[in-house]
């Protein structure tokens with residue numbers, strides 16, 4: 782248990798990777814981490830594009846603003862996951878939103894992302910979620926069909942840096958007892 786919590790605590794966003802390719806065994810485990818994710822009514826609205834082609838990675842980088850610290854990683858990481866989602870399925874019944882909060886796709890993809898990133902860390906790998914990019918341009922480049930969105934790019938590889946530990950909120954500042 783402590784070991785699991787330590788994996789969660791020690792994971793950092795990694796934006797520089799060794800050039801070593803990701804082993805097939807590790808890649809398969811990262812994919813399994815997405816596969817076993819929980820989701821609204823088991824909707825599993827995710828689609829995962831595993832980008833290894835240097836030309837496609839280069840093009841994907843062009844969708845990321847230069848000011849984004851994750852920009853170089855999108856071109857240089859040995860693998861970039863493009864996490865896509867099928868809109869209007871999670872949180873929907875018979876094509877109608879079932880809940881006040883509408884589409885739960887982002888929620889479900891967030892869980893899948895965290896499973897992937899924590900598993901990567903447990904395997905000695907590093908990842909960073911890149912959410913600031915031109916989503917429509919990436920969608921075109923990756924030939925994503927209508928009805929699906931590219932939600933995030935997740936470069937992954939073996940770390941070539943130690944991630945900085947950003948400050949987290951104090952527990953007392955967000956935990957409420959019984960009522961808000």
Ligand SMILES: Cc1cc2nc3c(=O)[nH]c(=O)nc-3n(C[C@H](O)[C@H](O)[C@H](O)COP(=O)(O)O)c2cc1C
Nearest residue numbers: 792793794849850851909910911912913944945947
């Ligand atoms: C939804 C989401 C979008 C993010 N987008 C970016 C991004 O576009 N570029 C980047 O460098 N990091 C991005 N990050 C990484 C965060 O900056 C990082 O997780 C945060 O600073 C905490 O650091 P840690 O991951 O090392 O704990 C994103 C993270 C999340 C969860």
